[in-house]
Amino acid sequence: MRHVWEHGDERMDRTGVGTRSVFGTMLRFDLSGGRVPLLTTKRVYWKAAAREMLWFLTGSTNIRPLLEQGVTIWSDWPLARYRRETGDAIAQEDFEARIVAEEDFARRWGDLGPVYGKQWVDWPTYRYGPDGRYEKGPGINQVSQVIESLKADPGGRRHIIEGWNVAELDRMALPPCHKTYQFHVIGSGRDARLNCLLYQRSCDVALGLPFNLFGAAMLCRMVAAQTSMRPGELIWAGGDTHLYLNHAELVRTQLAREPAGEPRLALVRVPETIFDYRFEDFAVTDYAPQGPIRAPVAV
Template sequence: MGEPRHPEWQYLDLMRHIWEHGDERVDRTGVGTRSVFGTMLRFDLGGNRVPLLTTKRVFWKAAAKEMLWFLTGSTSIRPLLQQGVTIWSDWPLKKYREASGEAIGQEEFERRVVEDEAFAARWGDLGPVYGKQWVDWPTYRYGPDGKYEKGPGINQVAEVVESLKTNPGSRRHIIEGWNVAELDRMALPPCHKTYQFHVAGDRLNCLLYQRSCDVALGLPFNLFGAALLMRLMAAQTGLEPGELVWSGGDTHLYLNHGELVKAQLAREPAGEPRLLIHRVPDTIFDYRFEDFEVVDYQPQGVLRAPVAV
């Protein structure tokens, strides 16, 4: 028996399969993709292992800050920009340019959002995306006058933490982002939309279903984000991290990502990055970025490609 296959080969095999056999199609962005449907990757997160790609540098710090931002329920890019995270700027920037006719650059737009609270409130809000649904899913009920009135929001994350503790065998440990009634108000409907947790003995497993996945740019981020969320849930419930199962619906590569694909498929994965969490606060909402550390991560060089908006 030889050495076990590096888990990152799953990702590279998927990338190669999409590029060589995917269905070429016109997409929402107009860029065009090669796409396959119904895919799966599996990663064992035991021993602090984390699915950080080594065949290119993944900016895990931005992904960690984004996950903490989701858990606050914020819908504004301002808290992210204040930490130097620009991954959500493209959508509000496009909206502002179209509405104002101003040919503003991204850096200037971001500076204005950070410095001008009123501008941020008007142009830096993404609508009820991810975190808003996770921790404050809206409810409505009949009022005394027969009209609907707003009820209390549902904190799905807190409810799943509680249900993992009190009813680990449940098949309902789900965090859902796809609120059909509010999709038209979101800058981008959730791609990583459904997280389901599962307890096996003392191990916590997680399945993430992603309806739409940009394999070159999005998936490396999504894998780390899901792994971090799973680790936080495990820490809060006294469970050991088990298996992260990632499942993709429309799993695609953009046609203008060919250079990145070619360069990355010429590389071989090596090493075993670890994610350390140094503190377990009272609730899952009290973590700070400083609580996280990635060790043994020596990735190969950065590979860049344009984002399709």
């Protein structure tokens, strides 16, 4: 954060807010012994991040299941579209309440397009039909394929979950930021350790990165458990790594704080498949963060 704020190139961006940005960054985290990259210099709402990751794995693209659990982190984009297209300056709380209460309203205004989960578990395919025209084929569950490939060929170099579907970007409320997950195995048998590399094309360091790190660590832990491996290392690689100019107060406050403690993430239960995890299957301990620091989301 300090490096980006002090040395980043100041530039305008899609949101019109403006950023300070550096390109090409890397962080490494040891996940052994239950370690988890959870910031202590401000409170990270890891429960919301966990619910989001589980929502991705369902393949859902509608915010209604998240709002029913009190998770509002995806509301800004459909709310902006609703206001723009209807001219109704509805309050966010009222919009979210209608999404939860009204199924038809949620279907019309709560859908984000084919974002993360859709690409992860139902990547669309097309094939030639009998009449020579393209017809829709079966969707590809990348998550299932990666788990099976890790079991069958742990030394392989193709254990990848990809969210960047070029053909569908224009239908997404927000193209995937944390776009590519690659898994890598060290050792064998009972000593096998699973590493995960996440490439993030665009990273909001103040608000997005804390969620992204926890979510990636959580996914790595789940995949490791499903393949009978131990978690190894999480490597995070950033493309455009930036801080928004209107986050100056957050940056100053957070940089004045000292990290303390070493949180742990435990899996309480390992279900039959990665799609059967419930929120109650995860427990975070030894987490005593400093207070939350609020800042606006750039949409």
